[in-house]
């Protein structure tokens with residue numbers, strides 16, 4: 001399969017008539033690639049995972065897909081598109097999804113009809129609400145990158161990567177500070193929309209629910225192109241694929257998996273007419289087989305969890321049955337698949353299918369609010385309907401969140417709950433030992449580490465901690 005992707009890229013670069021040369025925008029190298037007759041893809045950067053903007057010359061004007069996200073850069077890129085296509089009759093801008101690195105330059109196309117899924121508007125409101133947090137976050141991020149860069153020799157290949165990251169983050173920070181206007185699409189749809197622009201057709205399909213609530217795919221049959229936004233990629237061209245690394249079922253996103261599966265099936269049924277899939281960032285690629293494998297992955301989980309739940313299985317049993325290396329060995333090496341992401345996806349699908357809320361999350365909230373023991377016990381006795389689901393890993397994770405927040409008592413309580421629920425698990429004792437140690441309860445910590453090592457003699461980390469404590473005591 002890899003060979004085929006290479007051929008596609010090679011064919012595409014043969015078509016590229018050296019459009020941009022050594023041109024730069026804001027210090028980032030400009031790339032422009034011809035991907036069809038009257039169709040181009042432009043982006044800036046050699047390392048940073050920036051958005052790739054696709055533009056089509058059609059009978060009824062230029063159609064642009066997505067923006068870089070920083071208006072002053074998008075104004076420059078708009079000029080590049082006009083120059084490369086030899087015209088400037090911009091008519092439509094389509095957003096593949098709500099993320100600001102795709103929509104943040106919409107204001108530059110306010111003379112065009114902006115098209116996108118109906119949920120983009122809500123997504124943009126949320127992004128606007130996060131502005132204060134971003135204003136706080138970026139200076140720290142920029143300072144970290146500056147420090148990292150200073151620590152590197154100029155000829156270190158990593159320096160070029162950090163330098164681009166720095167430029168990129170400064171650009172976005174500047175745009176957020178300046179109050180970048182987030183313009184929602186004016187022409188929206190729920191499931192499907194076709195734009196007939198004479199010689200070119202744009203078939204938009206809703207496929208949201210994984211990357212964002214508002215993801216769409218755009219099929220352009222005359223060019224044999226399927227634009228897939230940030231939904232998935234099976235080849236990463238850099239080790240920082242950004243948004244393209246995020247193929248998993250997410251908490252807090254609007255989900256409709258039967259619809260997600262049906263829409264992907266409809267798209268992939270057109271595979272004979274699809275020559276190239278184009279992800280939303282330049283540093284990822286997607287093959288038909290890669291897309292099919294990902295759709296089948298979601299289908300397997302969706303159906304398997306339904307069947308397992310109906311058969312009376314619990315989440316832990318399902319997690320064991322659908323471990324990445326057990327159930328999907330062919331995906332273990334595939335970009336975007338990690339055991340953690342798989343675990344999280346299964347948990348989210350479980351919640352969706354069973355309607356059960358997470359005990360871990362509820363306990364975390366209760367403890368954080370200082371709720372009394374009766375409230376905790378009510379969750380632990382699980383008398384509600386449909387009742388909570390319990391996940392050892394999730395309770396453990398929330399314990400560590402408390403620990404990070406330096407709420408050690410809550411961390412200890414959380415880990416103790418795990419010990420009560422999963423007394424056969426070595427890891428719950430190890431975690432409790434860690435929390436007890438940080439609270440200064442050394443003797444109790446030692447007991448927990450010892451218990452953990454009895455259950456798992458391979459727990460070398462636990463042995464090291466114990467040796468450390470005993471070393472301290474003898475000095």
Ligand SMILES: [Zn+2]
Nearest residue numbers: 099211230243
């Ligand atoms: Zn994205």
